[in-house]
Amino acid sequence: MTDLDERPRTAARTAATPARPARRRRPWRPGLTALLIAAPAILVYAYFSWGPILSSLVMSVQRVVLTGQSDFVGWDNFAYVLSDPGLPQATANTVLYTVLAIVFGFPVPLALAVFISEMRSRAWYFSALAYLPVMVPPVVAILLWKFFYAPDADGLFNTVLGWVGIGPLPWLNSPASAMPSIVLETTWAGAGTAVIIYIAALTSIPGELYEAAELDGAGIWRRVWHVALPQMRGIIGTMLLLQIIGTMQVFTEPFLFTGGGPQGATKTLLMTIYDYAFTRVDYGAATALSVLLALVLGLFSLAYFRLTRSWSRS
């Protein structure tokens, strides 16, 4: 998933660069030449990046007619999407996905990273292995897993479970198990990036701390609990927030695995937005819901900035 893959990488960069003490400089005055040089870049950026954001804000208060005059309708679109009978379920599904993705997807890479960094030899081999799924293009991975999840007794997973007398399980074909099945795949697909980041964080912990702990007779669990985890507090918090923001925007997996089914059990907020825009051709409603989602995610981002700032101070 692009969101999950991209964000932690940025996080790794920021976390690896220690906050530099601000140096006093003379105030910066942009010269005319500097502005002129930057102008094309700013214009292109404004047109392609800020432009769409602004126009979606405008569209969210309009009845959008792409081929003619769009009328101003005030809060109508917002009222419409908030009263959509599908909204509570889509919200619940998105929150369920986020919670499951964090419950499963958060500790797994952390445990893997600790495990790999404790390996005396061949650690590179295991980290490469852990990173491998990230390199499989998401669409290919999803189509493969769709085969694995075949609900008949001769599906791949069901065959394996059959050997130990379990199943066959319906996987994607039951409203109860569809979302956990999707989370299982995304955890597999996304864990690699997080593992690499955690390993990097673990290697940056000063070796003396471990040595001191070892001298005091601490075993592996106590070393992890009392040395590694506290040292990684900052990065763990950052990853958690980024994962919340990323998972709330899940789209590709439910779109390709189940199309939102069965019975709407995997229809997420982003799929609802997609539906508004591209099957109902109702860009007003689509942008209104996008704005609402962006507001909620903005709150998380705000929390993220506040926390990282307080961490870098401490």
Place this chain on the structure above:
Amino acid sequence: MTKRVRSVVAVIALGGLSAAALAGCSSPSAGTSDGKVSIQIGDRPSADRPEDRAYFDKRVEAFEQANPDITLEPVETGYDASTFQALAAGGSLPTVMSVPLTEPAGLIKRGQAADLTDALKNEGLLDSLNPTVLKLAENSEGRAYAIPTNAYSFGLVYNRELFTKAGLDPDSPPTTWDQVRAAAKKIHDATGAAGFSVLTTANTGGWQFSGMTYSFGGTVENEDGSKATFDDKPSTQALQLLSDMRWKDGTMPENTLYDIPTQGQDFAAGKIGMIIGASDSYYNIVQNLKLPAESFGIGGMPQLKGAEGTLGGGTVQIVDPKASAEQQAAAVKWVKFFYLQRFLDENTAVEDAKASNEAGSVTGLPGLPVVNSDQYSAYFDWIKQYINVPSANFTPYLGASASIPVVAEPVNNAQEVYGALDTVVQSVLTDQNADIPSLLSTAQTDVQSRLSR
């Protein structure tokens, strides 16, 4: 170079680049000059289908030779629900392109399709087209805004080999839903394969279910599309049938999330006995997925008792209303030349069929005719020796098509209706105790609120 000069040069260079980039975005416009007409035509096959592309390009060349006053500019733009409106808004639609038959009603309402009645008359096409199909492309005053070039109606696609194994007669497929249920049981008992399956995702579930509702004598929307009308007995009966086959008989597959490709794979692999489909399912199932041609069977859409109805649709060509009269006339000429000429002219028919047969493409596939029935049977006579599909396997379908009325897809927001019905069908197939009446009434309320927006 001094620092200042260098920065000025850099500014000019960067500015020039971005100006070039922006200029590259503006689209070329087709226009007229010195009596010559130039039009953009959509649907050129993409480079990953080299044979089809070569054939298309050859026809373009032949057309330009026959009509020296018309210049064609082929583009790959084809219909895609998610981009069509944006393309239309940006003025990037070609002069003529294909859209599904569900679209003309909305396009006419929004003024996005040209009135082609006069151009069709001039080309002598108005009387050659199949009136029942053409009607779907007309407005309430009988003016035609689109040209049908391909049509389908739902039937029952079945695996003849599984039929034989189950002791069923592959030449007389079930014609009522009761017979379908019984046949599904026999297939399941004798072969272990699922007897019958329906699509459920990506709006195809609602699409097929609408067809089932029609075959039980029901409707999905009223005539002008202002009211959802599926919360009634026919839809209830159709859902009850699915529920019974899934939970009482166990003759439907475990997989309840099927779209066309995944269902096609299981059908071609012999895991499913019967599905709903049209004769053009042949391309997917036989040509792509390699079910042996002799195993492909198709009958009419099963009915409640007699001839209640079946869902029909297809592809039409629309013309840009902003194009000049000459361009519109040229566009109709192209449509006639490329899509319809083979039904109207023996030489073209034979030449075309011969080329198609030699290239190994499916040739002479019977379907719902877009031209009137005389013309259609004449066409099959002309190309007799080049037909490479087992025509006899289509006999039950063609026989039934003559008597079962073809009902159009919902006219208002068909895709939304289908999406809501997807969920209903999924519920019945995944929940043994699904409350059918309440599912239908909830879906109807939901759809109604969207229809009136």
